[in-house]
Amino acid sequence: MRVNKSLIPTLKEEPSDAEVTSHKLMIRAGLIRQLSAGIYTFLPFGWRAMLKAINIIRQEMNAIGGQELLMPSLNPTELWHETGRDQDMKDILFSIKDRDFLLAPTHEEIISDVARREIRSFRELPQIWYQIQTKFRYEPRPRFGLLRCREFIMKDSYTLCATQEQLDELYNLHEYAYRRIFTRCGLKYVVVGASSGMMGGSGSQEFMVPSEAGEDRTAFCEKCGYAANTEIAQGILEPFEPAEIMGKKKVHTPNLRTVEEVSEFLKIPRAQMLKSLLYVAEKDDLPVMILIRGDQQLNEEKLVQYLKSPIRPAHPEEVQQWLGAPAGFIGPVNAPDSIKILADKSYPVDVPFATGANEKDYHIIGYTLSETKVDDTGDFRIINEGEKCVECGNPLKVRVTIEIGHIFKLGTKYSESMGALFQDSEGAQKPIIMGSYGIGVGRILSSAIELFADESGIVWPITIAPFEVIITALDITNDKIKEVAEKLYNKLLSEGMDVLLDDRDERAGVKFKDADLWGIPIRITVGKLTAEDKVEVVLRRDTANRMAVDIEMAVAKVKELRLMLYNEIESSAKKIEVKNLSKK
Ligand SMILES: [Zn+2]
Missing domain, CATH: 3.90.960.10 (YbaK/aminoacyl-tRNA synthetase-associated domain)
Incomplete structure (x- = not known):
């Protein structure tokens, strides 16, 4: 893609309505624009990053046997009435006035409806069904850009099982897939025990990115590894010294x-x-x-x-x-x-x-x-930093975190109320045992920006960067610079790389500032050095380290750096293993 005549609007000034780094930078770098509170348009740059994350999610979901489908956002309210969640979730539901429909905030009801129509026997179980789709939740105070929205893109998957063992197995597979997804997206995260909230069910875990921009609080024990959302975290309180009270x-x-x-x-x-x-x-x-x-x-x-x-x-x-x-x-x-x-x-x-x-x-x-x-x-109490860990007695730490994924063992809450049954091997009708698993795709982008941005702008992990390489052609009116930049651009494209060519007739300062703001991992600067048949190659995360490279060697150098950046991420993902899978 060429920057000239592309829709990548950058802003010099910080947007006044943005509070956290990721929100500010997404606006300034031209990734998103707000349509209404908590509702955003993804501009081409933002959408490219979303598609990269979605692609990783799709690969990992398919790798654990997930089958992708797509359910409607527009749901008949009567389906939600079957589980009572038209009432239980009424605070966050968008209902359609004058029509008996609502905009789905999640899809347990719809997946249960598909299951009760299509699943007959234990022989058809287990199943993993997933979709990547738009959700709607009424947030009274949408803020922090893509971190708290009213309309957002989510990967949601559902497991349908005949036995608790199958559920445990598919839940563990999801934990494995989620670890691989977030690792491959370049994030640092922790997996913590969590509340099932209004979803119901027997167990759940959240994937949390430590960041001040988060809205969750997570208690950690650095000694034994205990970690839980403070919604459910327990701690041991110091006893107090009571005053004497005589009589009633x-x-x-x-x-x-x-x-x-x-x-x-x-x-x-x-x-x-x-x-x-x-x-x-x-x-x-x-x-x-x-x-x-x-x-x-x-x-x-x-x-x-x-x-x-x-x-x-x-x-x-x-x-x-x-x-x-x-x-x-x-x-x-x-x-x-x-x-x-x-x-x-x-x-x-x-x-x-x-x-x-x-x-x-x-x-x-x-x-x-x-x-x-x-x-x-x-236990009805909020725990505080410094309380003792219930597992080992070490003082707990409490940190603000961003929730990027949540996995639930739902059990039979939805299948019972909606009659999603299967026939077991003895011929008895039983409710399908379900699990539900979500990833907020936009939050992956926000988290990556929160984790790695510096004072000049975004620093993308290469796996979800809108582009892998940017060629900054400094004086596009200079024939040699233009020729070298065009040649490198076409050569890198033919090597299968995602390349952005900054071919605007702009001052060098503007181009460098934008390149830093966009955060493309590898930058080639084509400028004065072309007189010596060289270009400059730098990594966005280490702009102080500029490498002067012969033009003839530039493509090889970029390939080498690109491979290094991917390997750093992929080698961590390779170490992830599936937890306690039952032997069959
Ligand atoms: Zn502990």
Whole structure:
């Protein structure tokens, strides 16, 4: 491709609405343009990079036996009603007004519909079906470019199995394929335990790229390798030194609502306050009170997992109606039986606590959890950096990460509710055991930019770069420069390389700046050195190291560097192995 007359619009200035590096550089380098909040056009440069990533994904999915298909984005709402997710996911669904359709945010319902029509016998299982397609999710605050969008391209695959062993095997194959995909895309990532969220199912893992631009937080143990999204991560909390509380009594605490205010007033540590929070499990409109150590925070995701329902904080009117007091003065003591009470295990059962008295301007002190009605105890807390690892006791680290892939063992949630059955070897009808696996393709690009960009622009891994080589012809009006550049361009193309020729009649400074911004891995500069029958060859990741090469040797040099860059990535991918495959 030639830069002259191509659609590769670059910007000198940083776009004012972009917060993170990848978003800024994608706009500045002319990869994407926003149509509406969280909705982007891929310009040719961005789309070329997307196609490279898609190509790697397709190769690796086919290598584990995946069969590519394509399901519609426009889905009849009634199919989603069969699993109840037209309600469960209503916050993120785009529904079509006046038509009973929605735009699919994921495809479990549709794949289950295909399966119930086409699969009959255990002999047809297992299957891996995948697609690379556009998804729609309503994000209230789309931001960070391709990291949080309303419309995005995703690879989603689904496994259909007759047995749990088959599911385990295909899940492991996906983990293997995903490691190869992300490694071949040149990314650095970790695989972490994750929440199944509203997908349901028995197990899931996420592939995370450590980056400040991320929106997930991952807890790591550097000693034993424990790693989990903080949505589910567990840690061991240091015990606190309780203050002595004599007897049980109600204390007047006018206008003191927060843990800080009340603990200061009562002269007891914050940790000894029992934070009482009221939520509603939306599935059956159940009021739920969560009790948690006063210096700790509720992890809403853990509560969703436990209740297997979306949740919301109770409205102030509901708190008043159900407990007879405003939030800040509520607690488990004398709470009505209609409220389900869950205690976080962080609070010791025999230490007297202070909490709301269910009466405005009053708290109650001296009760212990062992003498309070608690329906269940569990882990509902957000862990913090420095807590001890549950596996080995080493202090945990917490890092911000970008989620680039997520794999789930779904089980039979969808096949049961939609009647996707198969006949087993004994002739019995059983629900198909499913798995679901996703990769956000745009996030691969964002992550690569976040990981490797420098102050001058993007630095692409060669495997997903829009072009492998750029020829920067410095003074295109000079006949010799033009001739050498054209010759090299055609020769490299005939060698099967992706080459960009900057043949604009522009100043050298502009061309160098753009070449740095675009981040093409190998650059050939055709300029003054042509007078000595030489050109300059540099790698984008090491622009200080300029190599003057005889024009006759330039193609060989580029081939050598290109091979080196691919080998660095491919040799890491070769080391990846499939985990614990059951022997057949
Ligand atoms: Zn550990």
